[in-house]
Amino acid sequence: MPGSGAYRGIGADERRAQRRRLLIDSALDCLHQDGLAAVSVRSVCAQARLTARYFYENFADLDALLLAAVDTVLEEVADTALAAVVAAPPEVAARVRAAIDAGYGVVVSDRRKATALLVAGAGHGPMRERRRRMIIDFADVMIQNIALLRQAGLPDRAELRASALFVMGGSAEVIEAVLSGRLRMSRARVVDQLTALWLGALDAPSTTGG
Amino acid sequence: MPGSGAYRGIGADERRAQRRRLLIDSALDCLHQDGLAAVSVRSVCAQARLTARYFYENFADLDALLLAAVDTVLEEVADTALAAVVAAPPEVAARVRAAIDAGYGVVVSDRRKATALLVAGAGHGPMRERRRRMIIDFADVMIQNIALLRQAGLPDRAELRASALFVMGGSAEVIEAVLSGRLRMSRARVVDQLTALWLGALDAPSTTGG
DNA sequence: GTAGTCTGACAACGTTCGTTGTCAACCGCG
């Protein structure tokens, strides 16, 4: 057979993967530039300089692409933050700070990712579902770490989970405000204050008691 | 002239206002039932059993209706919370608790309002703008009250504002989780813990110092 | 009753969308 799939020196699978990444990247572009409503098969393909055929080659529909896009960002944030935590000193404050600094670094270095997580993801059913599940997972990791570090006087699981959700939602709001320019703070101050707020929130429930 | 505007015993202005309220209510229904994407001139009018003409009689376009809907809810939450604060004992904890309890009461008694504020509002440009401006206003009220009650050792304005944004975003996340059933807590416990988290967050920045 | 307004149902126009299909030009390989 003449063609074994290779084209311009690249195998068929690799070309497909390239187009898939390109489509996800273009989706982030469209999302950031003109909002969720402006993301369509046509607009994404135009941004990627691809044809609709290659869209359907990689994704069943628009929702699948949007989910893949937000998943990519979520994964990057989670991996970066987790790596930073592992590399940080064992004190809880240092670890919290490391996680916040790492996560903030990802979205501050590419605003499109912040848009995908903080803005557009909230208004779209499947994307919101993804984001909330990631927040739950994040919360559970947090709970485990906190539980290990404060063996005495733990509030029950629901309260811990509520606290974890609280710090995630609050951080999203603060980060969005900073990135949009409404709140002017240096990166160091953002990280410092978020760290303080996290630690305060994780201590607050036990101060109230039951 | 035969017709001075009255119809079925109701003046023209009042009929118009009734239709306007009905359209806003129908918009909340559509938003809650099928999400932001399902809100269209046709769907809202069908829900309201009105014709498109009466839509354009009251609103320039869909965005105007959505803004009016979210404004209505925001106003109700703000008024209710403010009234509760005024009626509460002067201690800061009691006032915070009263505000949270009142605001939570509004959205828990009508889930459509929660959807409008917490879910759909986030993914829509103009609605998000409205929501964020309301959060800023709320934050400023909070800052004023806190500043009056803790005259010593105030963090600067940016940090206070960040804290206020933090508690608003965090509360939204927790309330959404509770209302969606992912987080099972009684109303009393939700209010208790949110109060504790608010107070903790408003104290946290000063513990870090600058 | 009669004129004038209000109401509701529906048609119609142009636009955008998702999705599929067609077709010439391009490229690697024998």
Added chain:
DNA sequence: CGCGGTTGACAACGAACGTTGTCAGACTAC
């Protein structure tokens, strides 16, 4: 070279949308 897979441009279909217009019937005021 020539064969077959690959690519890109574009047409085409039905559906939904925003928006405006038409028109018969219900109602009010004189």
